Amino acid sequence: MDTDFDTPGSYALLTDGSCVLIRPAEPEDWQAVHDFAAALGSRSVYRRFFGFPKNPGRVMADAVCAPTPAVQPRPRGALLAFLGGAVVGMAEWIRDSDPEQAEIAFVVADLVQGRGVATLLAEHLLDEADQAGIQTFTAITQGENRAMLDVFTTLGLPVHKVWDHGTWLVTVDLDLLAAQRVALLDAAARRERIADDASLRPLLDPDSIAVVGDPQDSATLAVREHLGGFAGRIWHAGADAADLDPDARVQLAVITSPPHLAAGAARVCGAHGARTVIATATGFDDASGRALLDACRATGMRLLGPGSLGVVNTGVRGGLNASLAPGPFTGGPTGVAVQSGGVGLAVLAHLVRLGIGIGTFAAVGDKYDVSANDLLMHWEGDEGVHLGLLHVESFGNPRKFARTARRLSRRMPLLAVDPEQSPNQARTALYAQAGITVVPTLGALVCAAALLAHQPPPRGRRVAVLGNTRGMLSLAVQACVKAGLDVVAARNVTATADAARLRAALTETMNAEPCDALLIALAPTVPVAPHGGLADRSVLEAVTVPVAAVLAEQAETVTVLNAPKRAARRNGKARPARSPVPCYNDAAMAAQALAAAAAATAARDRPEDHEPEVGHTDRAAARSVVEGALATAPRGRALYDSERAALLEAFGIPLAHGAYTAGAGPARRLTVTAWQDPVFGPLLTCLRDGDSGAEATLLVPAGAQELADLASAALPADETGRRVDGARLAEALGRVAALIDAFPQLASVRLNVIAEQDGMARVVTGDVHVAPSRRKDPYLRRLRRAPVE
Structure with a gap:
């Protein structure tokens, strides 16, 4: 019996969380297809055949399971959906006389209609069409067959309909999908989240x-x-x-x-x-x-x-701890997704010690199936989770992970441990584009979580620092500067400051200088009590920004100074108690926690950044170049100069024809590189010639602002202070990104670019290599084929 690893096709989820296998039809499926069609009700038979064939099972099985002629382009294809080993749905396409056009048809078993089988088949059919070079789908459907029309509506496809004597003639121009890519991906993500959440309900x-x-x-x-x-x-x-x-x-x-x-x-x-x-x-x-x-x-x-530690869900009746981790766990707004069980145990122990409530926890282990992507989608629909902590060692589908995380990071902070943190690493680009705040160690993750779980998020990076000795104040200020914070005030409250004097200093500081956070650094002094008066709840009454404290005598890296359990009363009215204050034994850890919290706020507030619209492209011409090169060299080769020029021109990438002549003003020589990473998919960089600094890398597709930032970084001001306008370079980068995203057969693209003072960016020389590729759409709804991927 074939396993998931050997069977062609993909497993995916229906709207109720059921798992179906979608794969191409084979001659060996004849009996399964026959039984499927024979069991269809009369209404389904009529909609599919526009009549009542004598033996619908034989008619469909003979058509769908006939051996496909070994010619190119393939004349037809069919996808089957299997549930519990039986066929429950079929999608078929037959190429027209125009090789870029195909007629399609769907049929779904009566008992599973309304569960998303046809929509799922249509999504996979679109991916197959892309592989087969089909640019237009056509369909003929009866006027009363709303289910067929609803498939196209649900997908959000650009549909053209013509009414003709009781039937709809439907045309779907797949070349127009690129212009509606964001809307299509958003709609697919909503469908995926509904199905994924349903499948995880029995787990959580x-x-x-x-x-x-x-x-x-x-x-x-x-x-x-x-x-x-x-x-x-x-x-x-x-x-x-x-x-x-x-x-x-x-x-x-x-x-x-x-x-x-x-x-x-x-x-x-x-x-x-x-x-x-x-x-x-x-x-x-x-x-x-x-x-x-x-x-x-x-x-x-x-x-x-x-290799999973298990799951914890405090949000269900009685609580669920189906894990190897000892509880009890307090309910709260924190979601945790880790890969390693040992890391999970450590994180849970710290959260319990710090009084941080846990909503859901999962350790995915070797993640043969459920991964961090699934947890992100679950949190997206869980309004009770307001903070996400991640430790992901590897990625099965990085681009989908990044897209899901970006949606979630607009609602809540997402923190992840990434010890590499190298600017030329693809995973660093993934975290940045996803809006995930990266910290270098597990300890830093716990420190940042203590701040974000107990204090409101800072609005920015301005911090006021108070210390009770010159040494503590100096250490704290230096730590803030090193962490990238803006120190707007530094005040020495002296070693004899008690609660009253500390309260007065805080009030004066808050009134004198606007700030986004406070850092209070205290060394042990005599005769002032431990915590320097911070234990007095009245000290922080006037403070309206997040507070972090440094207690130099503290043994633990981070603890929490708890507020009273009951709210105090003033003038007969209840007054909410101050939130617990995270206390660190080192100023550097406190500053890093504040910086991480500020970065999470910036990620949350960052405007939505869609990929730029790339107009005036000729995908057919570009496809002709790529497929023509592979026809002559099936294992791949470098494009000839004429082929490279035709490919770039097809996507509107400016070329410097003939010998390059410099224009007025200084010109910048740049190297633009794009390539297919086996894990992260297409990547893009832009670097000045002779620049020994680390390359900034973008995952493709990239947003318009991300491309603009990459262009600006490659075009700094010269020694006279003059800058080159980066708008045209950003546009060219967007076109290169669109090109390598559209054609996974482009193994690598390396372009030598001249950016003129007026902003015009032209390709002077370059190298483009093509290689065979069967990369599937990373956003296609399908489960992982672990441990293969």
Whole structure:
């Protein structure tokens, strides 16, 4: 039996969270297609065939499963949707006399209509059309067949309809999709979030759980103990699940079994209705990993792990701790997604110690299926989560991750640990474009989380610093400057400052200089009490900005100075208690936390940055160049000068024809490079010749402002202070980005560019390499084929 790794096609989710396989039809599918068509109701048969063929099963199976002639371009194709091993939907295309045009048709099993099968097939059909060089879809549908028309409406496609004697003649111009790309991607993302959230509901809010594993194993014992507060039904079974109660109906299976038993246990749980599986064991090899994922896919279960610590969800009745992490956990607005179980345990321990409430937590482990992308989509629909903490070691779909995170970062801070933090790294570009605030260490993540969880976010980077000694004040100011903060005030309140004097100094500072945050740095002094009077709740009464404190004598890197549990009263009216104050034992950590919080605010407030519209392009001409080169060299080659010129001109990229002659004023020589990264997809850089600095890298597609910033960075003012207008360079960069995004066969593009004083940017020379590629649309709705990707 084929596994998920061997079967062509993709698994994807319907609107109710069910998992379907979408793949091309094969001759071996004849019986499955026959049975599917034979079971269609009369209304569905009439809509598909415009009549009632004597044997609709045979007619459809013969047409769809006939061997495809080995000619190019392919004359036809069909996609099938399988649910539980049976065909539940079909999408077919037949190329017209015009090789760039094809007629399409859909049909969905009566029992699954309304669950998004046709829409999902249409999305995958669009991807196949792109691979097949089809630019126009046509369809003929009956006037009363609203379901067919709704497919196009739901997708947001540019549809042209003509009414003709009771039927609609529908035309979809796929070349127009680029102009509506943002709207189309947003609509697809909404559909994906609905389906993904439905599939995760049995994981994060199950009604019943089966704990499967050796009852003497420490992991099994831990899971059982931590589920003590679960409000639903819990079933128990041994490592192979053979003794699972025959009457058990479960939604979530937590499997602690070793790798060689995990797949069998998953199959048993799937037969008992399980929709999700958590696999905690590590050490899966290729064979056992394939077997586990295949068992889950066969019954439509989502898989968290293997090597997962589990999940925590405090927002459900009774709370859910289906993990190896000991609780209890206080509910709150923080979402946590990590890959490593050890990192997860450390983060949870710190959050508990600091009184930071947890909404949802998941450790994705080896992420064969559920990944950080899924958690981001879940948080997007969870209004109770206001802070996201991430530790992601690798990416399965970086571009979709970045797009999802960018939507989420407009609503709440997202923090991630990235020890590399090198400006020439693609992952750094991903985090920046996604609006994720990056910190270098796990400790820095905890420090920033303490500030953002307990204090309001700062509005900017202006900070006022108070210290009770000259040394502490100096250390704090230097730390703020190094962290990139703007110090607008620095005040020494002296070593004898008690609560009253500290309160007066804070009030005076707030009134004298507008600031976005306060940093109070205190060294131990005699006879002033510990915390320098900060424990007195009245000290911070007049403060309206976030506060961080440095307590030099503190042993822990960060603690929280708690406010009174009850609100104080003034003039008979309740007055809210001051938020807890995060206290650090080092000024550098406090300053870095403030800087991270300010960066998260800037990411939240950054205007939405869409990719620029790239007009006056000839995709057909560009495609002809690329496909022509690969026809002569199937393994790839460099384009000839004439081919390179034709390709660039097709996308409106300015060329300097003939010998280059400098214009008036100084010119800048630049190198623009774009290439296909095997993990992150197309990337773009622009660097001045002779510049030894690190390259700024953008993930493609990039926003108009991001391209403008890249152009500006490459065109600094000269020694006389004159600058080159970067608008035309930014436009050229946008066209290069659009080109490499449209054609994954462009393995690399390296262009030598001259930017004139008037802003005109022209390509003088360059190199373009093409290579065969089967890269799928990164935004296509499909589940990961782990551990392959």
